[in-house]
Amino acid sequence: MKKGNINADQFSYKEDFALRFTNNNYVLAVKDEDFPDRNIIPILYYDHGNVRDIDEYDMDKIVVIPHKTINNKALSRFNLNQLIKVSYGNIYNNDRYYDGSRLPKCATIDSYIYPTDKNDVIEIFNGKIDESTSRVKLSEYYLDSLILDVYIEDNIPIFIETDNIIIGPFRVLGKDSEGYFTVEKNLWKSFGEYKLTDEAYVEFSANEIIRKVHIPSFNKFELIKTRDFKDNKELIEEFKSKLRDSPDTFKIEYIDRMSEILNKTGESKSIEKYLEENKRIAEILKNTEKVIFSEKELALLIPEINNIKNEIERLQTEEFELKNHVETFSTKKEEIQQDILQNQEKLDLLKSELENLSKTKEEELLKIKSGLENDISALRSEKDNLENDIKTETEIKSKELNFIKENLEELKKAEEDLKYSVDKLKVENQETQRDSLKGLIDLFKNKKYFDFFSGRDLSEYDQKEEREFTDYSISDSYSDYTLFRTELISILNKSGRSFETHFIDNLLISIHQNTLTVLAGLPGTGKTSLARLLTKILSPKERVSEVSVSRGWSSQKDLIGFQNPLTNKFHSAPTGIYELLSQLDYESKNKKYLDSPMAYIILDEANLSPIEHYWSTFYNLTDSSANHNNLLSISLGNSLNIEFANNLRFIATINYDQTTENLSPRVIDRANIIQIPVNSFNIDTIPVEEIEKLNISYQKCIEFFNLFDFQEEKQNVELSDELNVIFNDIKKRFKALRIPISPRVEIAIKQYCTVAKNWMKKEVSRPLDYCVSQRLLPMINLQGDSAKKNLEELLIIFNKNDLKKSSEVLKRIIEAGNEDSIFEGNYNYFLTLTYA
Incomplete structure (x- = not known):
């Protein structure tokens, strides 16, 4: 088949900017003859055994960017016509390209390019074969240097097309003075003659040379016959x-x-x-x-020649002997002919016996056939009886199903009525709050007038409280993360509690890499106690605020407070968050944030009210990072702004029942959700007041957990090749489930694995396992048999790649959806918190 007619679905680098190439999916290419040290010409895209044509509008050529530090990976290391592949990294937009430009539209890095091997592609050359001298001569002499420089050096086999067949494989040994290549048989494949069909090769033209290549996992070689190759x-x-x-x-x-x-x-x-x-x-x-x-x-x-007589006698003797040999061969030939005739007689006898045996077997088979027909007749009768029984049972079950559907409709109607009542109560509650606020404003307004008529000085309304702030700067005690983690686990062990090391790693990485981390589970599993315990170890109590969320919270005034427009004073909420933010604002103005510990806010029972409403002040900061010239800022009204470095983290605890609010997809997309299983540990008995504190600054947290804050250059976070293959399989399955994985989530997963791979070394797949269970599975909220089938196929991927935690959570999602209840057929991650 020819390039351009391989597949109607053409490949373009634009279809998936996150695509990472490997040895199982790559772009096959050759160097550009016009710009051999700068451009390559893509030939085709190979994807796990499938081959697609290149979209030449987007990828007619690819510019190769030299790597800054690896000099030995320049394009000059390849022969001009050598087959090469982009099998690492990716292909991206060429920033220098503009409309009307002759520059390539896309680019890659030279360290992403590798040579092909015999398992990737084998070349078929047109030429002549001289078996008597073990030589071949190519029709296209301009590929001679390719064979001398690459195929001989790397022992790569080739095939020769001649007389409408393909012969090979050959191993090339060298080139002689007559322009022939000396060859021998190669053991890569059975040596012989193969059919020359369109399915045997891919034909393409590059640098004005027409070439044919055989891709073993895609093209098909049909062997005509094996043969020997002897000179x-x-x-x-x-x-x-x-x-x-x-x-x-x-x-x-x-x-x-x-x-x-x-x-x-x-x-x-x-x-x-x-x-x-x-x-x-x-x-x-x-x-x-x-x-x-x-x-x-x-x-x-010429009788005058010396010893000519002897030479004549010798030649006559040789002639005589040769005739004797020929006669001997003739005699042997007759003997062989006799043997052939005798063997033919034996063969005829065997054929006759075989015919008699066939007749006997045919009679036996007819008897067996008759018996089988009787058995089939009996089975058909039994089948008819079973069909009648099934029909009767189906009618009974259909009546039961109709009854269940009627009950379900009534329950749905009751649910809708209940939801309407709840929504109405919410509206009434909001109206009540607005009325209360209006009354408060009126009270302040009337009080101001009363004070005015009483002769009181109103300037006191503009007075602001002066507050003293604390310098929490510390000297770090730990130069290495493992020492810090060991000390933390030691503190927990002193209280009689034992935690797995990878559990602590996951907890620390998740909390510090994300603005919001959610601890989910049934009541009594120790979520709040765990959050309280961990924050007390990491930071002074003045930098930790624990908030009990109440039902009906709808804005930041419930969480932080509000600015009074009459008195121009800020009335802080009883949560204490405003005071903590003021301390962080003080540290930002005095450049003390890097040497101070991080601050933490615990949102207990966070989903009693919608998180995205009362937490909206911080909602849009989840993707932000800080630097010395641009800190994070929040507005509290009337030009009152708070500035702080990105050194504040929220830890929320949630339950899931009829009294709580569902987490919206926007919140799930921004948070790590860590399930705390029932009876996994009990930490309620630990006296928090006696917990030892560890000195760890915000600067150390940036180093230990690879935070993006205060980095001069944006770090490149990537998965290892092994994890990248697994992650791509999971992404394909989520795409089939119609659950989009946002760039935000993908970057968060890569950032997590970049750090976790250094500490979770015993199981290579564990970092990705944690990410999938905490960032991807919470997005599952599906219905129907089709969803169940796709989830079961996703479970197979988890089991195959040893993603134990993700497999356990997904099993519970499927089991909850299979239960004979009102939730039957509903596959929702948060149902696992109800049916744990």
Whole structure:
């Protein structure tokens, strides 16, 4: 098949900017003859056994960007026409391209390009084969340097197309002065003749050269017949060996002399085409006879030559012996012919016996067939009875199902009525709050007038409270994360509690890499106690605020407070968050944030009210990072702004029942959701007041957990090749589930794995396992049998790649959706918190 007609679905680098190439999916290419050290020409896209044509509008050529530090990966390391592949990294937009420009539209890095091997692609050359001398000659001489520089050096096999067949594989040994390549058989594949069909190769043109390549996992080779490949010398040696096996018939000295004559004859005539071995021996013998007689006649014509008489006698003797050998061969031929006739008689006898046996077997098979037909008749009768039973049972079950559907409709109606009542109560609650606020404003307004008529100085309304702030700067005690983690686990162990190391790693990485981390589980599993315990170890109590969320919270005034427009004063909420933010604002103005510990806010029972409403002040900061010239800022009204470095983290605890609010997809997309299983540990008995504090600054948190804040250059976070293959399989399955994975979530997963791989070394897949269970599975909220089937296929991927935690959570999602209840057929991550 020709390039351009391979597949209607053309490949473009634009279809998936997050696509990472590997040895299982790559772009096959050659260097551009016009700009060999700058551009490559893409030929096709190979994807796990499938091949697609290149979209030449987007990818006619690819510019190769030199790597800054790796000098030995420049394009000059490849031969001009060598087949190469982009099998690492990715292909992206060429920033220098503009409309009307002749520059390539896309680019890659030279360190992403590797040579192909014999398992990727094998080349088929057009040429002639001279088997008598073990040589081939290519029709296209401009590919000679490719064979000399690459195929001989790397021992890569080739095939030769000649006389409408493909012969090979050959191993190329070198090139002689006549322009022929010396070759021998290669063991990569059965040596022989293969059919020349469109399915055997991909034809393409690059640098004005038409070439054919065979891709083993895509193209199909059909073997016509196997054959040997021997030059004249090998053939004569084999013939000589056969003669030596009959010492009674042929003397050794005669055999050696005949071998010399055959060698001499073989050199006198080159074989142009492949012939059967016996025909070639016969040809050599025929030439031998001519040489013998020519030497004899030459001696007769020139009797003056010294020893000519002896030479004539020797040649006559050789002629006589050769005739004797020929007679001997004739006798043996007749004997062989007799053996053939005898064997033919035996074959005819066996055929006759086989026909008689076939008749006997046919009669037996007819008897068996009759018995099977009786059995089939009985089974059909039994099947009819079963169908009647099934029909009756189906009618009964249908009536039961209709009854259940009627009950379900009534329950749905009741649910809608209840939801309407709840929504109405919410509206009434909001109206009540607005009325209360209006009353408060009126009260302040009237109080101001009353004070005015009473002669009181109103300037006191503009007075602001002066507050003293604390310097929490510390000197870090830990230069290495493992020392810090060991000390933290030691503190927990002193209280009689034992935590797995990877659990602590996951907790610390999740909390510090995300503005919001959610601890989910049934009541009594220790969510709040765990959050309280961990924050007390990491930071002074003045930098930790624990908030009990109440039902009906709808804005930031419930969480932080509000600015009074009459008095121009800020009335802080009783949560204490405003005071904590003021401390962070003080540290930002005095550049003390890097040396201070981080601050933490615990939102207990966070989903009693919608998180995205009362937490909206911080909602839009989840994707932000801080630097010295641009800190994070929040507005509290009336030009009151708070500035702080990105050193504040929220830890929310949630339950899931009829009294709580569902987490919206926008919140799920921005948070790590960590499930706390029932009876996994009990930390309520630990006296928090006695917990030892660890000195760890915001600067150390940036280093330990690879935070993006205060980094001069944006860090490149990527998965390892092994994890990237697994993650791509998972992304394809989520795409089939119609659950989009946002760039935000993908970056968060890569950032997490970049850090976690250094600490969770025992199981390579554990970092990705945590990410999938905490960032992807919470997005599952599906219905129907189709969803169940896709989820079961996703579970197979988890089990195959040893993603134990994700597999456990997904099993519970499927089990909850399979239960015979009002939630039957509903596959929702948060139902696992109800049916844990």
